[in-house]
Amino acid sequence: MGMTITQKILADHTGKKYVEPGELILADVDMVLGNDITAPVAIKEFYKSGCKKVFDRKKIALVPDHFAPNKDIKSAQQCKTVRDFAREQGIENYFEVGKMGIEHALLPEKGMVVPGDLVIGADSHTCTYGALGAFSTGVGSSDMAAAMMMGKIWFKVPETIKFIFNGKLNPWVTGKDLILYTIGQIGVDGALYKAMEFSGEAITSLSMDERFSITNMAVEAGAKSGIIAPDQKTIKYVEERSNKPYNIYESDDDAEYSEIFEFDCSQIEPQVALPHLPENTVGISSIDHILIDQVVIGSCTNGRIEDMRAAAKILKNQKVHPYVRLIIIPATQEVYLQCIKEGIIEIFIEAGAVVSTPTCGPCLGGYMGILAEGEKALATTNRNFVGRMGHPKSEVYLSNPAVAAASAVMGRIASPEEVIKNAV
């Protein structure tokens, strides 16, 4: 029986020739990730257990990004816990303010994850690295602690659902729209416990940045992981950033899938997820006059350089609507710096946006743009749950960066075409 790319990576990390879906395994990990919210809990558990040393100080990544730069005294304490632990254990991949970025944008950028790796992170969007052809998944703090101790973690080998995207993308449609559309089709539990494998001509045509947006949101369909088989673009991306040896895996032709979906991209327009679940997606053309108070462009889903360029393309020589607050957050220092070099930050500020240092900030209702009762925001983030960005009676809509930027200009959820057309 053939194996999927996911089965192959798991088998190799368990020292087995074959693993089947449903099987429980104890696998070796290549990278263990934690942030300022989840790592302190793991660190406490680590010490409580009596353990003195992490299994491998090169294979742990600590990224304070959620409430960093420290938003209040409690967050400062949490960041300090992480920092003290990193210094004491000599953790190589600890990222202080000034070097840090949103973890899931940062790890690939720094070449810390390569194809064929098995990565766990105490953060649900750890599934992002599947775009590199790695198996990566979010776990809890105890898992993180146990993995820092043993270098191993238990898994149930997931079944895989295959998604094939045929055809070419329509104008303004991005990887973000493909994943929103997919979640709209299968629902927020449509891939529960499973791996999502994305393939097809439309996926091949996407840049790495857009592929990351897709695998990033696999968890929003309940999936354990999302994965895209590596190709020349993947290899180029990795070789520019990493010296780590990598392994290219591919699914066998006779691999078994629990389901296969085929989508025709010519039918997909830019998507918007309405409150309060990412599955409430509709095409932009069916949105009718939804006024917004805030737009956020950033996060581990859409805070990369191409996202910034897409927003800048719309915002050039435009002004943010007087009733809208536009908050733009490049995901990492490298993205931020690149934006400065390309004159993108200037475009943002001239348009009337505020630009922040890399942080998760408003994405999870932390800080840097919390919503008041009754307010509506359009964000390029990944979750629009009740209270996600502030008051329980506020609302979050999700979209790609170009739609978000256009909406900031129009003061209502709008298609990029409206702005580009008006600009002429």
Place this chain on the structure above:
Amino acid sequence: MLFKSEIIKCGDNVDTDVIIPARYLNSSDPKELAAHVFDDLDPNLKQKIKKGCILVAGKNFGCGSSREHAPIAIKASGISCVIAVSFARIFYRNAINIGLPILECKEAVEEAEEGDEFIVDFETGKIQNVTKDRSYNAGGFPPFIKEIITKGGIISFAAERMKQNV
């Protein structure tokens, strides 16, 4: 592990943001977390939680973020066990890893009404609805997971392995 209690019910897709809102995540103290459990879902729900009570939930319980604070808050609130149609996978792991007993059983959930009396045998996965005089089998855990649970959670399991390796 045997649990006997009245049940409280909640619906489908209860996410970790309503189990414990992110604004309280700057603490990891179980008591503090328990004080805010379900705040954004239904402020009345917390009043109904009695020590040892069983929570019966719909599908995809615990979806959303990986915060372990969610099962910790539930456990610290006094809930002894959660039965759901299905759990979001990270929540499922976290619950096992911190020792919150959970079971998946669609029929038991669908036929249950708020206030029904349940008896749950966690070892065998047997669930009894005493009020309705019905019993169900949610299936026990595979041996691998049981070992983690008998060792008192993933940390003790890991600590023990570390000792053996040294």
